Amino acid sequence: MCLYSSVKLEEPSISLTSPHSMAIYSPDKISLTEGSSFSITCSTHSRYSGGVFYLKKDNMNTSEMLPSFGHSIFYLAYFKFPALESKHQGEYTCVYSVNISSMSFSSVPSKSLQLIVVVTSSSSVVAGVVVTLVVLLLVLVIGYLVWRRRWRSAGAMVQFINRLGGAIKQDAEERSNKIFDGRDHNAQVNEHTGHSHGSADKSVDVDSENCVEKVTEDLAGRVCYELEPLVLS
Numbered sequence: 689m690c691l692y693s694s695v696k697l698e699e700p701s702i703s704l705t706s707p708h709s710m711a712i713y714s715p716d717k718i719s720l721t722e723g724s725s726f727s728i729t730c731s732t733h734s735r736y737s738g739g740v741f742y743l744k745k746d747n748m749n750t751s752e753m754l755p756s757f758g759h760s761i762f763y764l765a766y767f768k769f770p771a772l773e774s775k776h777q778g779e780y781t782c783v784y785s786v787n788i789s790s791m792s793f794s795s796v797p798s799k800s801l802q803l804i805v806v807v808t809s810s811s812s813v814v815a816g817v818v819v820t821l822v823v824l825l826l827v828l829v830i831g832y833l834v835w836r837r838r839w840r841s842a843g844a845m846v847q848f849i850n851r852l853g854g855a856i857k858q859d860a861e862e863r864s865n866k867i868f869d870g871r872d873h874n875a876q877v878n879e880h881t882g883h884s885h886g887s888a889d890k891s892v893d894v895d896s897e898n899c900v901e902k903v904t905e906d907l908a909g910r911v912c913y914e915l916e917p918l919v920l921s
Contacts, residue, residue: 697795700732700741700782704801705766719804724772730782731764732756732795739786741765744797746779756784777805 756763
């Protein structure tokens, strides 16, 4: 039979896990907002398994106890606080304890962790709401100004395109009118030229008839002149 007169246990460690799962190992002091959730972790290296952890708070005779879990020589326990209250404020320490042959052995307390509860006042809540509304209003105003600027740019572009299209259409109409005017002018010139040629042809025909008639008259007179002496003799 083996008797244990004394068992030396290593000093445990204390740490805190924040609501955002960011572990802060062995802090001396930490501040948390009222209503937030967190957990305190007690851990130790020991060759004695099956122990328990005690979470002790200053100015309190009672403490919370949780069985340790782990493997090999590392053991730990989580003390969870779902919603932080002002009564949770204070200094906390961890103690590891084991039973060997119906004898209880405990480690020395860990270094203390001071927890400060920050109470949120109504004025702070109102200020937060006001700041949020102001930021939201600024975002809306900036968004409106950006949208208005883009809308104006789009409107100016549409006007430019419409004016450009109108100018092109007007230029095409002017060119078409010029082409039609040119065709009418050529037709008039051709018609005038035709009339001139017709008048000239008529004048030539009249002159030819006059000439024929004159030649005929001259020829008849000449014949009569030549034949007249013959009749007298």
